[in-house]
Amino acid sequence: MWKWLHPYAKAERAYQLCNTLLPYFTVFTVVSLVVGWVWGLAYAPADYQQKDSYRIIFIHVPSAILSMGAYSSMAIAAIVALVWQLRNAELAVVAIAPVGAAMTVIALVTGAAWGKPMWGAWWVWDARLTSELILLFLYLGVLSLYHAFEDKKSAGRAACILSIVGVINLPIIHFSVEWWNTLHQGATITKFDTSAIDPSMLWPLFVNIAAFAGFVGVVTLIRLKNEILQREKHRPWVRNLVSRG
């Protein structure tokens, strides 16, 4: 695997890989986002109790899943960056962090918008809400640490260390707040075959989760391309790229 991965340690190859992957990700994201949203928001049946307001799960659940998924990918990239000293992986950490933070904000805002009519409050101090909020703090910590350093090389490594410390703490935080106070409903789609959600709602939800994952991929790829170009702006290949237009 190392032999196969090794060429991508070079910034130019990584940039080309981003360019190759980007069209596939974009097409996949656009198609699945349109399908998922139209299916979920227009065609899926309304809930017998919550009526149409339940439809926010087609945005809320995917963004919440992806906010955690993005954090784990960020932490994996950080481990790769520190263990094998790959600078591209550092750049990937920096590229993912704001996307994950945005997903966390979307999950929090849509959750609040749903909570107001359903629970009667924009915000309650419940375990999942609290751990999602703390996740946002962790993202913001990584971001502000990165931007506090003048020297971007140490900035990348410091951000990597912090995201690894965060990923060790995340399960502890999650279970501690779970134990502390819970109002949020339990997981409905973890048990696939005996799912507590009807297939007519489950399938559009899955399409939306895939679409959001693709979206995170697209934005991360674009950001990673930018980071690579900025970090390597004095190299000949970047100059050739720019002069070619």
Add this chain to the structure above:
Amino acid sequence: MNASHSYLQLFYAVYSKDLTLAFRQRAEIVNPLLFFLIVITLFPLAIGPEPALLARMAPGIIWVAALLSTMLGLDKVFRDDFNDGSLEQLIASAYPLPLTVLAKVLAHWTITGLPMVLMVPVFALLMNLDTQLLTATLLTLLIGTPLLSFIGAIGAALTVGLQKGGILMSLLVLPLYIPVLIFATSAIDTSSMSLAYGGQLAILGAMLAVAAVMAPLAISSALKVSVS
């Protein structure tokens, strides 16, 4: 430093150096304690002086105040050594850096955490705490404050190379403090209902054990980034 010293000697040398320095500038020890006292004084003024209300909130207030005053001292753990260059020498020396770091973190706890724990019985009088709750508060603080020092030192090490690291450090560290706070206050709550709270103490102890092993490694690699 001669490489023929044992690890224990190194540990003792670093530890006693930090303590000696702190005792020569006593403000470093006294100021966090004063801060602790003032924060605790502010709460009855802000929420009202009813004894029952205070007794209900006291453990939480004491814990939040302890958390904040630990943060105050954290910036100093590596800052002076970083400024006079001795941190670089410690990193370059033949001795394992995590051991040095362990000594420094424990010295920080001895200077800030331990005096706070010792002062709590006095504050308990101010806040109308009974003996049962006081015991629980003392026990959780005794296990919890070293944990705060370990976790906080990671943030201090990451930001030591920055000019204005102080506020950034609190942003990085406070979210990581949340589990400690939750388990500690849950132990105190349980004790207020006269139930056994050994479970929460055991979890705090387990977190301390993990932090004592893992945090020095994270702190050392963070220090290497900050110094390079």
